[in-house]
Amino acid sequence: MMGNMIRGANARDPQNTHNTDSHSKGSEDDMVVVLDDYPSSEISEPIFRMGEKLRLISKEAYWWRVRSVQTQKENYIPSSHVAIVYHGWLFEGVERNKAEELLCLPGNRVGSFLVRESTSERGLYSLSVKHMIVKHYRIFRLDNSWYYISPRLTFQCLEDMINHYSDFADGLCCALTSPCLSGMTPPSDATPEAPPVVMRRNFDWKKIDRGQLVSTDSCSDNMVSYGVRNSIAAYLSLSGNQDPAHTRRQTRKKKSKSVYAIPQNGLGNIDYEDDL
Structure with missing residues (x-):
């Protein structure tokens, strides 16, 4: 499925190639994200909460065995409550509304993003970006399997597209900053607390x-x-040795020479809202 979308997608762990039951086993490298609290808070205290990152240990039909990245605790969760995440930003089987919920979680900032595959048609993708609101962009595919959002910019794979829009907005609402939920912090004992900053308040120049x-x-x-x-x-x-008045005049001259370059191509924001 992910064959020609991303370079290196076929570079799977060779140790897993000999497994005869590959569909029932997960890889320690597989990451999944919780889509809904499980169990529901109406039933009991949730074991896993929406947006939590989990390591996939094994797939056992409807139930998947997972390990929490934050707490390291293992448990089972229904496969319908999670989405597999490739490369940190490609979310499998996430609908538009759920993408908005995930991007609006506290761990995300302006420019946080995810790429999601259409739930109705395989091979169709959309880019969802958090800005003032969550914006969605349809990702089109050419006959030669290259991808684009704007027809003037085509990319051989999704990874190239993400790398480009991480450097330049190029018509999007903003440049991409970090994958969705990448701001979720690991366990507190893995990140030592920074020493307090002591400020001298009675310092007088x-x-x-x-x-x-x-x-x-x-x-x-x-x-x-x-x-x-x-x-x-x-x-x-x-x-x-410089006269302060002379320095101020030189500063004003420099400021007066500063201008803002206005784009000449007349391209506004690419606003391909999708219905996937």
């Missing part, structure tokens, strides 16, 4: 002696660090 700023004696009892003193000393040596 007016009380600092100029000699302390340009001093290179690293052993002296100085309120200003050695690196900061060197930076300030370099600045003073360059700007000390």
Whole structure:
């Protein structure tokens, strides 16, 4: 299914090729995302919540055995409650409304995105992007299997398309920033808490002696660090002989020469809203 969409999609783990029951077994590399709380909060406290990332361990008909990325706990979940995610951003079998729900979860920011396959027709894809609202773009496919959103830009595979729109908006509502749910944090013990930042609030520049700023004696009892003193000393040596009024005039001249380039091609936002 994913054959010619993404380079390297066929590079599966060779150790799994000899499995005779490949449909009932998952790979530790397979990632799935929870689409709905399970079980429903109306029944009991959910074991898995919408948007949670899980590792697929095995497929056993309707029930899949999974391991939570966050808690490392294993359990079973109905296959209808999860979607397999390829390459971090290609969500299999996710409808338009569910894509909007996932992108609106707290872990996402402006530019978060996902590519989803049509639930009604295999091989048709759409790009969903979080902006002021969630925008959807139909991904078209040429006879030679290249892909495009705008006819003036075609790509050999979906990965090339995502890489391009991560660098340039090129008519989309914004440039792509990160795959949907990639902002979900791992377990707290895996990310040590950053040390607190201590700020000196009683620091007064007016009380600092100029000699302390340009001093290179690293052993002296100085309120200003050695690196900061060197930076300030370099600045003073360059700007000390300049008239402040002259400096302000030069700054105004530079600002007056700054202009914004207006695109000449007249292309507005590509707004191919889809109904997939």
